Amino acid sequence: DVKVTQSSRYLVKRTGEKVFLECVQDMDHENMFWYRQDPGLGLRLIYFSYDVKMKEKGDIPEGYSVSREKKERFSLILESASTNQTSMYLCASSLRGAGTEAFFGQGTRLTVV
Amino acid sequence: GENVEQHPSTLSVQEGDSAVIKCTYSDSASNYFPWYKQELGKRPQLIIDIRSNVGEKKDQRIAVTLNKTAKHFSLHITETQPEDSAVYFCAAAPSFKAAGNKLTFGGGTRVLVKP
Numbered sequence: 590d591v592k593v594t595q596s597s598r599y600l601v602k603r604t605g606e607k608v609f610l611e612c613v614q615d616m617d618h619e620n621m622f623w624y625r626q627d628p629g630l631g632l633r634l635i636y637f638s639y640d641v642k643m644k645e646k647g648d649i650p651e652g653y654s655v656s657r658e659k660k661e662r663f664s665l666i667l668e669s670a671s672t673n674q675t676s677m678y679l680c681a682s683s684l685r686g687a688g689t690e691a692f693f694g695q696g697t698r699l700t701v702v
Numbered sequence: 703g704e705n706v707e708q709h710p711s712t713l714s715v716q717e718g719d720s721a722v723i724k725c726t727y728s729d730s731a732s733n734y735f736p737w738y739k740q741e742l743g744k745r746p747q748l749i750i751d752i753r754s755n756v757g758e759k760k761d762q763r764i765a766v767t768l769n770k771t772a773k774h775f776s777l778h779i780t781e782t783q784p785e786d787s788a789v790y791f792c793a794a795a796p797s798f799k800a801a802g803n804k805l806t807f808g809g810g811t812r813v814l815v816k817p
Contacts, residue, residue: 633807634804634806648703690748691736693745
């Protein structure tokens with residue numbers, strides 16, 4: 590079974606803190622993604638990566654950055670957390686190419702107070 | 703970029719009835735259309751997908767139809783059961799490899815199957 594593991598299930602951070610969300614996959618997938626899930630808005634793409642050290646902005650990259658130093662690990666960074674970044678964050682991975690299944694992590698519920 | 707709209711946002715059906723969820727997309731370059739199911743507190747999981755060279759695909763009680771001309775696709779669940787209760791997401795992705803399978807999701811449909 591493909592496993593996509595996110596480092597935390599729940600996080601509470603203070604406004605202005607730098608926050609790191611970690612994601613690891615064990616299936617040697619080239620593609621990795623960070624999505625944000627909010628009620629009624631579906632899953633919105635923040636950043637994605639096709640390969641090590643490569644990154645592309647998604648639809649809502651403002652306030653976020655990413656790092657992919659190793660193929661299996663993709664980190665999402667909130668440079669200065671704000672209350673409007675309170676959300677569920679989902680990491681996903683997939684094989685290279687068009688039309689391949691995305692496998693999701695269990696999600697991190699981040700609350701910024 | 704791609705924009706995917708999904709309707710309805712909530713759907714309540716009686717057990718045994720059918721459920722239909724509809725999605726529209728904007729980018730004619732999209733040709734991969736997966737559907738994900740997310741049960742309460744769990745991660746989204748792929749339940750069925752369709753590519754643009756196919757008009758319909760079935761897997762037991764679920765089916766997906768695609769109309770590329772009109773840019774819409776639908777999920778059909780027949781003989782609904784309580785375990786079908788979940789949030790369903792449609793998505794669209796472009797065909798070319800350079801896009802890296804970038805999925806754009808709809809807003810989701812919360813389906814409640816009443817026993």
